[in-house]
Amino acid sequence: MNWRNKLSDPERRKLVQKASSTLWTSEGWDALKYLKEERGLSESVLKEFQVGYVPLRVEHQLRGRIITPIIDPSGDLIAISTRHLHKKKDFWHEDYEKRFHVYGMQIAKKAILKYQKVAVVEGEFDTLSMHTRGIPFAIGICGSAFTFFQVSLISRYATEIYLLFDGDEGGDTALVRAKKMYYEELEGMVNLIPCKMPRGYDPDRFIRENGRDELLNLMKQEKLNRVKT
Numbered sequence: 001m002n003w004r005n006k007l008s009d010p011e012r013r014k015l016v017q018k019a020s021s022t023l024w025t026s027e028g029w030d031a032l033k034y035l036k037e038e039r040g041l042s043e044s045v046l047k048e049f050q051v052g053y054v055p056l057r058v059e060h061q062l063r064g065r066i067i068t069p070i071i072d073p074s075g076d077l078i079a080i081s082t083r084h085l086h087k088k089k090d091f092w093h094e095d096y097e098k099r100f101h102v103y104g105m106q107i108a109k110k111a112i113l114k115y116q117k118v119a120v121v122e123g124e125f126d127t128l129s130m131h132t133r134g135i136p137f138a139i140g141i142c143g144s145a146f147t148f149f150q151v152s153l154i155s156r157y158a159t160e161i162y163l164l165f166d167g168d169e170g171g172d173t174a175l176v177r178a179k180k181m182y183y184e185e186l187e188g189m190v191n192l193i194p195c196k197m198p199r200g201y202d203p204d205r206f207i208r209e210n211g212r213d214e215l216l217n218l219m220k221q222e223k224l225n226r227v228k229t
Contacts, residue, residue: 005094005095006094006095006096007080007094009077012077012079012080012094013077015054015060015062015067015080016050016052016067016069016077016080018052018054019052019053019054019067020047020050020051020052020067021052022052022053022054022055023035023046023051023052023053027053027055027057028052028053028055030085031053031066031085032046032053034066034085035051035066039125039128039129039204040129040132040208041128041129041132042132045128045131045132046128048107048131049068049069049104049107049128049131050069050071051066051067051068051128052066052067052069053065053066053067053085054067054082062082062092064084064085064086065082065083065084065085065092066082066083066084066085067080067081067082068080068081068082068103068124068125068128069081070093070096070101070103070142071106072101072105072106073105073106073109073153074106075106078096078101079093079094079095079096080093080094081093081094081124081142093142098141098142098145099145099147099149099150100147100149100150100153101142101150101153102120102139102140102141102142102150102153102154103123103124103127103139103140103141103142104124104127104131104138104139104140105139105153105154105157107131107136108131108136108137108138108139109157110136111136111137112137112139112154112157112158113157113158114137115137115158116158116159116160117137117158117160117161117162118137118138118139118154118157118158118160118161118162119135119137119138119139119162119164119203119219120138120139120140120141120146120154120161120162120163120164120165121138121139121140121141121164121165121202121203122140122141122165122166122171122174122202122203123140123141123142124140124142125204126138126140126164126202126203126204127139127140129203129204129207129208130203130204130207133207133208133211133212134212135207135212135215135216137158138164138203139154145174145177146163146174146177146178146181147181148181148185148186151181151186151189151190151192154190155189155190159189159190159191160190160191160193160223161190161191161192161193162193162195162219162222162223163175163178163192163193163194163195164195164197164203164215164219165194165197166197166201166202166203167196167197167198167199167200167201167202168199168200171197171202175194175196178192178194179192179194193219193222193223193226194222194226195218195219195222196222203215206218
């Protein structure tokens with residue numbers, strides 16, 4: 001997308017507010033149908049995470065895009081991430097320091113404190129899917145790089161961290177890097193539990209096809225395997 005890489009704070013806030021309300025009007029019908037029927041996301045989760053839509057009629061470079069705001073644990077709006085409704089591979093997000101932030105912590109932190117564990121997935125839509133299907137302690141990293149700064153943030157709420165990355169080459173690489181970081185910098189600080197997804201699966205597909213209990217069983221088994229080794 002040929003556009004500037006950063007919005008002003010007022011423009012960002014105005015856009016998120018307008019988009020999140022538009023999603024529930026006639027102008028947002030196609031986007032809402034996609035989110036609910038194709039992605040299987042619940043209305044309550046979409047509202048809670050302030051997911052929105054910029055209609056095609058408006059004179060804005062982000063028209064036709066679904067908006068997922070990136071919000072820090074204190075509730076401050078950091079950046080927005082978008083995907084085009086009709087061009088499924090057309091993604092755009094603002095430039096921001098992704099290594100310092102995670103997606104959804106402002107919502108998930110209460111559940112993370114309650115359950116004393118966190119499930120880390122690879123993005124906004126996997127996070128939304130997990131929350132829809134009864135995993136309220138899920139958060140997302142924007143991309144596949146899991147950093148020391150993100151671990152430091154997460155460890156304020158829980159030290160048992162399950163990594164649920166995609167079952168593909170990129171996910172494999174991310175797990176290898178996370179393990180390396182753990183043994184070099186984090187051992188004794190947190191309990192890092194890599195959970196290998198079946199080949200070709202991401203957490204969204206896995207939980208849709210197998211259900212919440214099977215995902216929790218996978219996490220439990222990976223924890224037991226780690227204890228044994």
